[in-house]
Amino acid sequence: MNHPSPDSRIRPVSWVNGVVEMLDQRLLPEQETYVRLQTSHEIAGAIHDMVVRGAPAIGIAAAYGVVLAVRQVINAGSADWQTAIEPLMQQLAEARPTAVNLHWAITRMRRRFTEVTDDPEAGLLAEARAIQAEDVEANRRMGELGAAVIGRVDAVLTHCNAGALATGGYGTALGVVRSLYAKQHLAMVYACETRPWLQGSRLTAWELSIDQIPVTLIADSVAATLMQAGKISWVIVGADRIAANGDVANKIGTYAHAVCARHPRHHGVRFMVVAPTSTFDPQTASGKQIPIEVRDGRELTHFRGRPIAPVAAHSHNPVFDVTPADLIDCIVTEKGVIQRPDQAKIQALLAR
């Protein structure tokens, strides 16, 4: 189960010979380099530094991080490993603030603690592997469900990377794209470059090129003009957290696309969010309560270490935004599709 998807050779995170192997996404597309991580501290650092990114992939990485943490505290001779592990769990949970899958995965791992007392590392490794396998399975299911909603179209737009690189290995938004393309129901994917980190240029274009799915790269600000010109039918994105009322936190830029898609001039451009149920956060009432990560302004003012703005320039670099539920046509989950999402429909779906 190291290679999570027979359809894609891309595996952002996997457990190999007792360590975590991660594709360093900071180096794509120029280099395809895998790093080996042996401690939960290294996993937390890799999540924070965006060696791995994408809400589901972060959750999977954190689950493997818990396995490493257990090994560490047991090897250190802790009498009570379940207590000793807490600071390490906390560090993993705090590695990035917005994606709720991180907390979801850690909570799920913790629930297994009392059942794995004979061989905690083996028992928890099985759980982490299950999380990854279920994520891929959920992706495939969402791909089918989303493709069925869309039918046959010429072109869709996606933002950031919600693909194999962001998940166990198939993709949420790009899972729908893969399913559409496999059915010959899609001719072109427009990928926003996604400033400042360029997930679209570096990751989505790379990932789709490998799978030979036609992709055209655009500046984020070109999206609205494609809608204006009637070039795209759907915007398809992933999510980092979905509040109880259906508000969606996702990569910065998503909100503007949603506003433009719903503009009266853009009749026919619809807006789809694709995310596993682990992305829902029923404890967060609305998008207003979702913590939005603000990263170092150097992501904006520098490029590969060299300044692209005056040294003294101030900058503001929030990396997520919140799209209100009423701008979303549908949320596709592995449990089904929610049309026109609201709190009641979400509660009903999660209770299935």
Add this chain to the structure above:
Amino acid sequence: MNHPSPDSRIRPVSWVNGVVEMLDQRLLPEQETYVRLQTSHEIAGAIHDMVVRGAPAIGIAAAYGVVLAVRQVINAGSADWQTAIEPLMQQLAEARPTAVNLHWAITRMRRRFTEVTDDPEAGLLAEARAIQAEDVEANRRMGELGAAVIGRVDAVLTHCNAGALATGGYGTALGVVRSLYAKQHLAMVYACETRPWLQGSRLTAWELSIDQIPVTLIADSVAATLMQAGKISWVIVGADRIAANGDVANKIGTYAHAVCARHPRHHGVRFMVVAPTSTFDPQTASGKQIPIEVRDGRELTHFRGRPIAPVAAHSHNPVFDVTPADLIDCIVTEKGVIQRPDQAKIQALLAR
């Protein structure tokens, strides 16, 4: 009159000792390098390659280019310089397609041909200098008019660079910003970085920093979230061409800002276009007829010569978009302010 503005040391284009001196805007903010151009061919190349950019500055550069062209054909011994110069004029006119100021300046220079027969170079140089001086004067007037419309605000948003660097030396959108700031009616300018060429990071942040006007740099996609959060009152932009009906061609990204500003959730965000009357093109009925320049995709897929996307990736790099007149609250010109622009109001203003 070499230094067009006593308020700003920035002069993107000037005539110095018989040649054109241009600040190479491709090298900002790291280097402030001036190049000296001696032929109209060099001017056309500099416009095409974006050594100089910004609709009014392009017009001024082309006007000086005509002076150089006259010198060239006269030095070459042409019996009929007015005929011999035509291919050079044509090359200048075709250097970039979207900004109409280029054509406007060339047409204005041509109108002087029959009056400057004694010393064509000196007569036309006087005209080119007049174009630049009038542009700065128009900028100052627009700065005052725009500031009066806005009153007192905390923050405004601007896109691309419509400043001293884009004009004779004061600015259209940034002229309004300068006037507001001088009156202590403005606390912060949010500048969109403006992909792919980064006019916001490289030029606007640099220009405002020099004048000690507080500026915060953001990714283009952050603009909508600032509107969502109630952080900005006005979007202020320049224009490259304004059609007879008031549709505005401007830097790619402008249209999305206009759509978001007018979104029902953003009550209070208003949208101002600042442009001299030379930017109006009464011969173009609507935005649909404005030619939109599509530049080399390498501006998007490469950065400083190094790839930031897979080598095989397709890209689409239109560098302007069209904002329909009905999304614009007002157009500020040196002849006055047009509220809720339409064809009749524009005709009336241009006839003044």
